[in-house]
Amino acid sequence: MVVLQCGSDLCSPTTSSSLCDFSPPRRLSFWCPSHGRCRIVTPPRPIVALAMKRNADKITKPSICTADELHYVNVHNSDWRLALWRYLPSPQAPERNHPLLLLSGLGTNAIGFDLSPESSFARFMSAQGYDTWIVELRGAGLSAQGVEFGEGAKPFNAGLTFKGKRKKMVFKSKESTLPSKLLEMVTHLTEEQGSSAPVYQINDFIQKLVSVIEDGQRSFPPPLSDVQGHLSTTLKDFQEQLDLMLKYNWDFDHYVEEDVPAAMEYIKAQSKPKDGKLLAIGHSMGGILLYAILSRCGFEGRDSGLASVTTLASSLDYSSSKSSLKLLLPLVEPAQALNVPAIPLGTLLAAVHPYATHPPYLLSWLNSQISAPKMMHPELLEKLVLNSFCTIPANLLLQLRTVFHDNGLCDRSGTFFYKNHLGKSKVPILALAADQDLICPPEAVFETVKLIPQPFVAYKVFGEPGGPHFAHYDIVGGRLAVDLVYPCIVEFLNNNDMA
Numbered sequence: 001m002v003v004l005q006c007g008s009d010l011c012s013p014t015t016s017s018s019l020c021d022f023s024p025p026r027r028l029s030f031w032c033p034s035h036g037r038c039r040i041v042t043p044p045r046p047i048v049a050l051a052m053k054r055n056a057d058k059i060t061k062p063s064i065c066t067a068d069e070l071h072y073v074n075v076h077n078s079d080w081r082l083a084l085w086r087y088l089p090s091p092q093a094p095e096r097n098h099p100l101l102l103l104s105g106l107g108t109n110a111i112g113f114d115l116s117p118e119s120s121f122a123r124f125m126s127a128q129g130y131d132t133w134i135v136e137l138r139g140a141g142l143s144a145q146g147v148e149f150g151e152g153a154k155p156f157n158a159g160l161t162f163k164g165k166r167k168k169m170v171f172k173s174k175e176s177t178l179p180s181k182l183l184e185m186v187t188h189l190t191e192e193q194g195s196s197a198p199v200y201q202i203n204d205f206i207q208k209l210v211s212v213i214e215d216g217q218r219s220f221p222p223p224l225s226d227v228q229g230h231l232s233t234t235l236k237d238f239q240e241q242l243d244l245m246l247k248y249n250w251d252f253d254h255y256v257e258e259d260v261p262a263a264m265e266y267i268k269a270q271s272k273p274k275d276g277k278l279l280a281i282g283h284s285m286g287g288i289l290l291y292a293i294l295s296r297c298g299f300e301g302r303d304s305g306l307a308s309v310t311t312l313a314s315s316l317d318y319s320s321s322k323s324s325l326k327l328l329l330p331l332v333e334p335a336q337a338l339n340v341p342a343i344p345l346g347t348l349l350a351a352v353h354p355y356a357t358h359p360p361y362l363l364s365w366l367n368s369q370i371s372a373p374k375m376m377h378p379e380l381l382e383k384l385v386l387n388s389f390c391t392i393p394a395n396l397l398l399q400l401r402t403v404f405h406d407n408g409l410c411d412r413s414g415t416f417f418y419k420n421h422l423g424k425s426k427v428p429i430l431a432l433a434a435d436q437d438l439i440c441p442p443e444a445v446f447e448t449v450k451l452i453p454q455p456f457v458a459y460k461v462f463g464e465p466g467g468p469h470f471a472h473y474d475i476v477g478g479r480l481a482v483d484l485v486y487p488c489i490v491e492f493l494n495n496n497d498m499a
Contacts, residue, residue: 064387065142066114067122067134073266075138075258082263083142085110085134086270087122093129097497098307099271100130100279101264103286106400107392109141110134112283112476115380119477124486130279130493131271135263137255139248140390248393252400253412256292264305277307279493283476284440285400287314287431288409291422291448298424299416308496310430310489312475313440314448316419317408321444324369326404372436372463372471375478384473408447422451429456430492432485434470435463460488 061070067085074081089096102113102122113134114120126132136143268276282290290309295316297304318325371381403409408419429452433445442461449459462470468480475485 062142064111067110068126070142071133071266071270072144073262075262078138078258080138080143080145080259082138082259083110083136083144084263084266085114085122085136087114087126087132087134089129089131090127093127096129096131097275098130098273098277098279099267100125100132100281100493101267102132102134103137103260103280103282103289104134104140105284105286106396107140107390108284108388109390110136111141111388112384112473115383115477119377119380119479119482121476121481121486124482125490125493128490128493133263133267135260137259138250139393145247248391249395250393251395251398251412252289252292252409255289256296260289260293268305275307277305279308279310279497280306281310281312281489282314283312284314284472287311288316288403290314291316292409292418294425294427294429295418295421296416299421304425304427306427308428308430308493310432310492311445311448312432313434313437313445313472314431315440315444316403316422316451317447318403318440318444319406319408320447321441323404323441323444324438325440368436368471369438370471370473371478372434372469372474375468375471375474375480377479380477384477419448419451422448423453425452426456428492428496429458430489431457431459432475432488433459433461434472434475435461436469437472439472458492 065083065085068088069086071084071086072081073084102125104110104112110122113122117123122132122134138145264278267278280290282288287310290306290311291314294304294306294309315321367381370376370384376384399412400409402414407417410417431445431449433440433442435442445461446459449457462475462485470478470480470485475481478485
């Protein structure tokens with residue numbers, strides 16, 4: 001079994017003769033030394049210099065982008081331009097040989113990697129000297145379709161921008177329910193849009209979604225006094241995105257074959273690593289993408305262009321776990337049957353969020369999907385929910401649901417199984433899991449880890465029996481991530497940052 005060593009070899013993979021098989025123990029727990037609190041040296045923030053040199057004077061960086069620079073890169077065979085958030089390395093840190101690429105999870109933008117100055121994965125890495133880039137894939141955040149250089153892009157979830165403390169919501173009537181309010185708002189939207197077939201298809205889909213919500217609730221929560229206005233705001237944003245949603249026709253393979261390679265080439269051109277390689281970290285689907293790239297490159301016998309890969313709560317095979325990702329599967333069937341192009345995850349989460357955060361907390365189980373109790377400040381958790389999630393193409397979900405099949409994730413043709421070729425890669429991998437992750441449990445992470453040759457993988461589960469505990473997002477932005485998770489990752493990066 002691969003364990004994590006202390007000292008200068010922290011996070012480098014080693015093998016133990018007594019733990020050399022890949023049979024997961026009853027309790028997945030691996031030792032990592034305590035680092036104490038690691039101070040973040042905040043580098044002076046330079047004047048923003050956008051990458052688009054052409055018409056640069058016409059480009060303004062939206063306030064929602066907290067990076068030092070905002071770059072755009074064209075995607076080949078597409079009219080999409082991906083947004084790349086760049087965090088320049090601190091001049092006070094050691095000089096590094098490779099830039100660092102960050103990929104976020106399913107239906108999320110860059111905000112999860114930079115929630116606040118005190119809770120910022122990206123800023124921590126740049127403070128360690130790494131030229132850090134967050135890639136927003138097509139359809140996420142500031143990535144834009146058909147936008148000319150210099151025009152800028154409106155965030156795809158701009159209508160839900162977090163603006164500090166929210167008004168406290170008070171319960172009054174028991175006459176209405178969340179499902180009925182959703183239906184009321186969508187019906188109103190349909191009437192405003194007229195007899196557009198796509199709108200009626202989405203209306204039908206939302207009604208089926210409401211049925212899923214009703215089936216999953218044991219009882220109905222009383223409504224919030226201002227939930228009508230809250231839903232009006234979120235569904236108005238949904239209405240503004242309707243035309244864009246009709247163009248949401250991509251799947252997972254588009255990310256693997258087009259988006260990530262385009263971003264990698266652009267970052268290499270900007271950072272100019274001597275060996276032409278990048279360090280990469282992916283959370284959730286971001287890690288799945290990195291696994292898929294390594295698998296495809298191993299199968300084709302070509303260089304991946306990656307010096308190392310770190311995956312956070314990711315797997316190519318969820319079949320042996322009780323992953324709550326299955327909660328999205330009931331949305332796939334009606335979306336497919338009604339030919340609905342996309343599922344407005346961000347809008348729906350914003351609509352139900354008050355029911356998860358206010359008495360009687362009937363949907364409080366949604367919070368545990370993201371963070372373990374007391375691992376995130378409530379305002380940061382709210383900011384994450386209201387600002388980070390975007391709309392998900394139905395085709396993407398259709399392909400991702402194959403992670404629950406016996407052979408794991410496959411390509412769109414159904415003939416290439418990514419986990420079958422991951423073992424051919426010789427890129428060092430650090431795979432991290434969270435002990436209370438309901439979306440990607442440790443046993444799911446381990447299903448992929450055991451496919452990788454031992455000299456090239458290190459594996460650790462964060463969380464202890466008596467606490468603290470980590471959930472899906474906590475290893476990225478939980479309150480203890482800076483003390484326990486980040487130093488482990490940095491040590492691994494440093495060990496693989498040789499020129």
